[in-house]
Amino acid sequence: MKRVLYLVVLIISFASCKKETQNLSVITASQIYPLAVGKVFIYRLDSINAVNFGAALQTKSFHAKDSIESTFLDVTGRTSYRIFRYLRDTLDSQDWVFSATNYATVTNNTIEYVENNLRFTKLANPVSYNTIWKGNSYINTQLPSSYYFMDNWDYQYQNIDMPYTCLKGILPNTSTVLQQDYQVPQSGFDASQYNEKSYSIEVYAKGVGLIYKDFLHYIWQPTPSPKFQDDSWGIRLNLIDYK
Numbered sequence: 001m002k003r004v005l006y007l008v009v010l011i012i013s014f015a016s017c018k019k020e021t022q023n024l025s026v027i028t029a030s031q032i033y034p035l036a037v038g039k040v041f042i043y044r045l046d047s048i049n050a051v052n053f054g055a056a057l058q059t060k061s062f063h064a065k066d067s068i069e070s071t072f073l074d075v076t077g078r079t080s081y082r083i084f085r086y087l088r089d090t091l092d093s094q095d096w097v098f099s100a101t102n103y104a105t106v107t108n109n110t111i112e113y114v115e116n117n118l119r120f121t122k123l124a125n126p127v128s129y130n131t132i133w134k135g136n137s138y139i140n141t142q143l144p145s146s147y148y149f150m151d152n153w154d155y156q157y158q159n160i161d162m163p164y165t166c167l168k169g170i171l172p173n174t175s176t177v178l179q180q181d182y183q184v185p186q187s188g189f190d191a192s193q194y195n196e197k198s199y200s201i202e203v204y205a206k207g208v209g210l211i212y213k214d215f216l217h218y219i220w221q222p223t224p225s226p227k228f229q230d231d232s233w234g235i236r237l238n239l240i241d242y243k
Contacts, residue, residue, distance in 0.1 A: 027161065029111045029123035032175050032204035035081045035104055041066045041209065042241045044090065044167060048216060048234035054227030057218065057234075062087045064237065065096055080105040112138075118147070122202070124155070127175050132156045135179055146231050149198050149217055153180045164203050166211045166239045173206035195220035211239040 045064040048057055065086040074080045081104045086096035103114040104122075110133070111123040119138040124131055132154050141151035157175055164174040179200035189195050196219045203212040216234035221227055 027127035027175065027206065029125050029127060030106060032127060032206050033104075033111055033123055033209045034207060035068060035106060035111075035209075037068050037070055037081070039068045039209070040243050041239065043237040043239055045087070046234075046236040046238075048236075050218075050228040050230060050232045054229065054232070057228060057232065061090050063090055063092060063240070064099070066102075074103075074105060078105050078107065121155070123177065123204070127157055127160060129157055129160065135177075150180075153200075155179050161206070164205070164211065166203075168211065168239045168241060171205040171208065171211055174203050174211065175206075177202045177204070189220070191220070191222065191226060193222055208239075208242060210237065213237040 043064045043066070045062045047060045047062070049060075050056070051058040065088075067084045067086070068081050069084050070082045071079055072082060083102045083104060085099045085102060087099045088094045088096050100116070105112045105114075109125045110121050113120050113122045121133060121135045121137065124133040133156075134153070135155035136147075136150045136153050139147055139150055141147050141149075155177055158178050159174070159176045161173050161175065163170050163172050164176075165171075179202065180198045181201075182196070182198045184196045185193065189197075198217045200215040201213070202210060205211045214234075214236050218232035218234075219229040220232075221229065
């Protein structure tokens, strides 16, 4: 009798676990970056560059508007989205000025994004802690390419389906993509010695899209004249509003 009861409990437990597993929803890249013509995103954009012959890093701030303007077929026949970027001052005292055209393409397993003629694989399916991909594989990272520091980056998801606070407010269902986190020395910046940093993350909200981006790359040479290398730069995007 005890054996029969044990088998009954085991069967019920297995059925319950199977039901719970079936009810778990799988998040896809298209859910956290839904593309549609007419969508508009307003960001605060911080542009970081070396100034004064590399003596310091300077940040200039703007408001950026990304407008999904239309679709087209790329050279392989895939539907892609044309995204116009406009800039203006942070006080919104001037008119929007056209800045660039970017492109996003949805494939069966990824979302690609072309910016400054560089093609990134921004997202991959499924949105899972076990999903790791080479997000910069389309980029020439071999010297003398100025993008050498982007070589062999492993993109991976963090903080899946968690809240995140941006300028828009608290968005409840977000996922972070850690693209790179490299720093020498690991203790932090030290002007007396060689420093190198490559840090890049992006945060996407379910049903919204990109809500935060933080990218920074620099190399500091302490000798013969202390300075940041010319290719030291960064960009931050922080979502203000969207529609």
